[in-house]
Amino acid sequence: MKDTIDAILKKHIPKEKGNLIPVLQSVQKKKGYISPESVNRISNYFRISRSSIYGVATFYSQFRFNPPGRHSIKICLGTACHVQGGDFILKALQAEIGISPGETTDDMRFDLDRVACLGCCALAPVVMINNKIHSRMSVIKLKELLNKYE
Amino acid sequence: MNNFYKIQKKAIEEWQALKNSSEPVIYVGMGSCGLASGAGEVWNSVRRTIKKNNLKAQVLKVGCIGPCYLEPFFDIQKPGLPRMSFNNVDVSKSRKLISEYIIGGETKLKPLGHLGENKEEFEGVKSFWEQPMLKNQERIVLRNCGIIDPENINHYIARGGFKGLLKSFDIGPEGVIEEIKTSGLRGRGGAGFPTYKKWQFCRNAKGSPKYLICNADEGDPGAFMNRSLMEGDPYVLLEGMLIAAYAIGTNHGYIYIRAEYPLAIERLKIAIQKMFNLGLIGKNILNTGFNFNIKIKEGAGAFVCGEETALIASIEGQRGMPRSRPPFPAVSGLNGNPTNINNVETLGTIPNILREGGKWYSGFGTEKSKGTKTFALVGKVRRTGLIEVPMGTTLREIIFDIGGGTLKPFKAVQTGGPSGGCLSEEFLDLPVDYESLADAGSIMGSGGLIVMDQGTCMVDVAKYFLNFTSQESCGKCTPCRIGTHKMVEILDKITKGEAEMRDIEILEGLTSTVKNGSLCGLGQTAPNPVLTTLKYFKDEYLAHVEEKRCPAAVCRDLVEYRVIKEKCTGCQRCVSVCPTGAITGPRSEPHNLDPEKCIKCRACYEICRFDAIAGDAIVIV
Structure with a gap:
């Protein structure tokens, strides 16, 4: 735990407070989420208060504060996806796996998030699972797809 | 400088060598759209096939060439022939193309077009640029997209x-x-x-x-x-x-x-x-x-x-x-x-x-808006993708000539994202430039064009955008933070059929407060989707408020799903997909749908092969 965060912090000079967001991004990339302990360590290193760090981190939708599941599902709710029924897919998925956006299932199999737009609007509605974008989704197709992820 | 001319000379030689290659060259469209359609699998499969068959062929990644609905693109350039573009190529089609066209020499699969320098027809294959979607475009910014390997600076x-x-x-x-x-x-x-x-x-x-x-x-x-x-x-x-x-x-x-x-x-x-x-x-x-x-x-x-x-x-x-x-x-x-x-x-x-x-650039476009503009043409239009047209092209030309029109009758087009507005049919002949769009109550924005047809509910669209802006509002100034939130509340009431006429008046009042009182562009333009839908699609608001009905059968609380007994064959497919167990019934007998348990997720509607399930507002009985 300590080493990963140390390695990330060492790449930045404490004085350059503008690097707070890239540091948070690297931490999330390595650990999957921003834990209270990570915030503590970043706070000590940059001499920024913990509340300020949370202020910045919670402002941006990219950061999550609970451990992710084994597979992360992101439902695109961009305009094109909405018009093509993205909202129906989200509702059906919520009923299927029993969690709301921002949460992780109890068995840690899936975590669920909504994104504003993945930029694949011509193939709407789209769903992203573990960084792979699946196009022209339907409720049925998504259900079949989920079986492939254990 | 002299140094650059040397680099340039080498680059041109490399490009010419590629064009006149004595080996077949394969180009795979590997933009995000292509990858989402499966280009990554095609890429891996092609590399394996080439290795397995000991083929002498080059494989290159290219970016998005525009018509995303035809992705993944798979182009083959054989020695002495122009680059032939094939569309919607999945792994099996790519294997077939390699074995038939590259190894065998002939294929029955017809290319979409050729990408040769010369735009004339070549042995019965038209130029790629002569397709209806591309014919009326003017590609200046996008001139290299889909043509060059984006990782090769020499191209x-x-x-x-x-x-x-x-x-x-x-x-x-x-x-x-x-x-x-x-x-x-x-x-x-x-x-x-x-x-x-x-x-x-x-x-x-x-x-x-x-x-x-x-x-x-x-x-x-x-x-x-x-x-x-x-x-x-x-x-x-x-x-x-x-x-x-x-x-x-x-x-x-x-x-x-x-x-x-x-x-x-x-x-x-x-x-x-x-x-x-x-x-x-x-x-x-x-x-x-x-x-x-x-x-x-x-x-x-x-x-x-x-x-x-x-x-x-x-x-x-x-x-x-x-x-x-x-x-x-x-x-x-x-x-x-x-x-x-x-x-x-x-x-x-x-x-x-x-x-x-x-001077050359100012030759494109209108008097006040010069040049060309790229648009993301998406939504309920037949040919979706990325286009570039001269300023002043009309919305009709973009949606119907380039986009091929809609499946159901056209209803509206949304420009400018959450800051823009929805324009109705009467604006189809509007030339697209900064001033004309602003006069109609919308904006040019960065260039998203979302086409909507009769299956889209305009109140729902307005709610969607306001929901977006209220969530994305940074919270610094009150009119934006609270105003957008209140507007969402009212729109939510309307889509649930709980609103009265007075709510529409309050909504109208709020739009001007938020517009005039906000600090930045996000708040100042946030009411635009409401303003334009209220102006051009008021009848839909009235249907929701007065008749408690959603004409497009989109608003969840105003539609009901039910099984049409006469059409149901009792195949149990809907029973198996229903996440809440709302549909029951023995095999081969018409099923029962319990509206109390139904969450209106549409899974049954999608899977039914006998049109036996219908939203109440679009009765098919």
């Missing part, structure tokens, strides 16, 4: 790359600004401020160091023009930044890009490295004494960071909240120094203007 150089930069060094910074003035180029991020003026302000501002920022935080849902450009031709953006930096007089550049675009970030990083290796970025560029460095800053998911001052706050590592202007960033921006911010498309246009001349 870019061979097609006229960096000629604009050389010319800039020739005519000097003032000369560059003069050329941009002649071209009439206006900011492509949406507001349409003349680019040369912005540069002039920053050039004349006192303070150092100055900064150049490329705004690649393409946050509008439904827009992906910048993503495609950066993925398909990253060099044109970087060359544009070099020219802009030279004209303004700065050595520091930033690209603020959405983290949701990992492929674009990767391609930009590769491109920057390749330019650095050739001495086109870094110190003493081409021995002119001009230094320039570019840093990539990844956004962290906040729509408001598309606003200039919020973007600067985000780069500084703070919450991305806008501040009041003046002072404008040109005077006091990043770290309090003069900063110039341009959109990706604006910067991507610059090299073309310098290469061909400002």
Whole structure:
């Protein structure tokens, strides 16, 4: 735990407070989420208060504060996806796996998030699972797809 | 300079060698759209097949060529023949093409078109550019997208790359600004401020160091023009930044890009490295004494960071909240120094203007809006994708000639993202330029065009946008923070059938408060979707309020799902997919749908093969 965060912090000079967001991004990339302990360590290193760090981190939708599941599902709710029924897919998925956006299932199999737009609007509605974008989704197709992820 | 001519000569030789290759060349469309359609699997399979069969063939990655609905694209160029483009190629089709067309010599699969230099028909195959979707386009910014390998700088150089930069060094910074003035180029991020003026302000501002920022935080849902450009031709953006930096007089550049675009970030990083290796970025560029460095800053998911001052706050590592202007960033921006911010498309246009001349560019477009504009044509239109047309093209030409029209009858088109408006059928002949769109109550925006048909509920669309802006509001000023929230509440009441006429009046009142009272562009334009839908589609609001009915059968609380007993064969498919167990019944007998348990997820509606389930408002009984 300590080493990963140390390695990330060492790449930045404490004085350059503008690097707070890239540091948070690297931490999330390595650990999957921003834990209270990570915030503590970043706070000590940059001499920024913990509340300020949370202020910045919670402002941006990219950061999550609970451990992710084994597979992360992101439902695109961009305009094109909405018009093509993205909202129906989200509702059906919520009923299927029993969690709301921002949460992780109890068995840690899936975590669920909504994104504003993945930029694949011509193939709407789209769903992203573990960084792979699946196009022209339907409720049925998504259900079949989920079986492939254990 | 002499050094560059050597590089250029080598690049042209490489490009010619590729065109006249004695081996077959395969091009796979590997933009995000292509990858989402399965181009990655095709790419891996092709490499394996070639190795297995010991074939002598080159395989290249290219970016997005435009018609996303035909992805993945798979082009084959055989010796002595033009590059033939095949569409919707999955793994099995790609195998078939290799065994039949490359190894065998003939295939029954018909190519969509050829991409030869000559646009004439070739042995019964029409030019790719003669398809209805591409015929009326004018590709200036997108000229290399889908044609070149975005990771190979020599392809870019061979097609006229960096000629604009050389010319800039020739005519000097003032000369560059003069050329941009002649071209009439206006900011492509949406507001349409003349680019040369912005540069002039920053050039004349006192303070150092100055900064150049490329705004690649393409946050509008439904827009992906910048993503495609950066993925398909990253060099044109970087060359544009070099020219802009030279004209303004700065050595520091930033690209603020959405983290949701990992492929674009990767391609930009590769491109920057390749330019650095050739001495086109870094110190003493081409021995002119001009230094320039570019840093990539990844956004962290906040729509408001598309606003200039919020973007600067985000780069500084703070919450991305806008501040009041003046002072404008040109005077006091990043770290309090003069900063110039341009959109990706604006910067991507610059090299073309310098290469061909400002006068040439001003030959396209209308009197006040010059040049071309890229649009993401999406929604309920037959041919979706990325297009580029001269300013002044009408919406009808874009939606019906290029987009092929809608499946159900056309209802509306939404321009400008969450800050724009929905225009009805009567505006179809409106020429698309900054002024005409603003007069109609919408905006040009960054270029998303979302087409809607009779299956779209306009109140639901307005609610969607307001929901978006209220969530993305940074919360700094009250009219935006609370006003948008209240508007969502009222719209929610309307879509649930709980609203009265008085609510529509309150909604109208709120629009002007939020519009006039907000600090930044996000709040000032947030009411536009409500204003335009209220103006052009009031009957739909009335249907929801007075008749408690959703004409498009979209609003969940106003439709009901039920089984049409006469059509149901009792096949149990819907029973198996229903997540809440609302549908029951023995095999071979009409099923029962319990409305109490139904969450209206539409799973049964999608899977039913006998049209036996219907939303109540679209009764099929």
